[in-house]
């Protein structure tokens with residue numbers, strides 16, 4: 490395809506998304522490969538130059554795991570959420586805010602954009618409350634869980650984001666919330682991204698990970714489920730097909746759809762130009778989750 494054709498084919502999408510707020514959740518697994526991470530950020534800066542308003546919420550699970558292991562700790566998860574004791578909370582903050590966030594802002598700058606690093610406390614963006622202890626069902630069994638310093642959203646004030654977007658910045662948000670007493674809480678990045686997208690009334694939420702989308706069989710790439718509705722998702726969680734880190738992705742997609750956002754997609758961030766292909770071409774990639 491020649492370059493002229495490429496741009497004119499993209500015209501309907503450029504019109505649709507001009508000025509649109511798009512929340513992009515960049516998962517830790519999508520950033521393991523530095524070349525993939527660089528490509529994702531370059532695409533996002535390109536979107537900004539095209540007139541869209543991307544907001545990044547990042548994860549960093551694999552980097553937190555690596556640092557925990559280095560410090561002699563063993564990561565532990567329940568339903569895709571990291572059990573977070575005092576020491577783990579310090580590690581999570583150091584890795585997410587100190588390293589991953591700063592590295593992403595630096596990459597944006599390298600590609601000619603203006604990134605601004607934020608976490609929950611900045612501009613009172615995300616007020617959180619501690620999650621649990623609670624009784625939940627895991628793989629058909631009822632279990633009592635105490636997640637430690639894991640949080641969930643109590644309230645979002647998106648003012649700081651609107652201000653930054655108006656000034657041309659690309660906000661880069663670490664999923665660390667603070668409770669009413671100023672205590673830091675570890676929030677799953679997909680959960681934070683969904684709540685932030687809902688509060689911004691974003692046009693779209695993209696969640697970038699290291700698999701092609703939701704697979705019927707996680708070991709078989711060909712089993713991609715390209716369209717699911719909310720009922721399908723609950724059913725697949727119950728059957729254990731959707732497990733681990735995919736659970737918070739799907740639950741946050743449901744929050745976003747219930748808030749009236751039309752498009753939620755889980756895509757593979759390791760595919761070259763995944764973000765541009767998803768937003769600017771007829772044929773979307775990955776799994777699209779719809780309300781009904």
Ligand SMILES: Nc1ncnc2c1ncn2[C@@H]1O[C@H](COP(=O)(O)OP(=O)(O)O)[C@@H](O)[C@H]1O
Pocket residue numbers: 515516517518519548549550551697698699700702703704705706707730731732733734735736
């Ligand atoms: N049905 C499923 N289809 C695809 N991936 C799944 C499924 N169920 C669980 N997963 C797991 O979810 C992972 C993605 O979530 P996560 O590890 O949290 O990634 P990220 O760091 O990108 O947020 C996949 O790598 C896969 O191991």
Ligand SMILES: CC(=O)N[C@@H](CCC(=O)OP(=O)(O)O)C(=O)O
Pocket residue numbers: 515516517518547548549550551553569570571581639640664675676677678679734
């Ligand atoms: C409570 C909880 O699980 N928090 C996550 C926050 C980072 C994250 O979500 O990173 P990914 O997007 O790479 O999974 C964690 O500690 O790993």
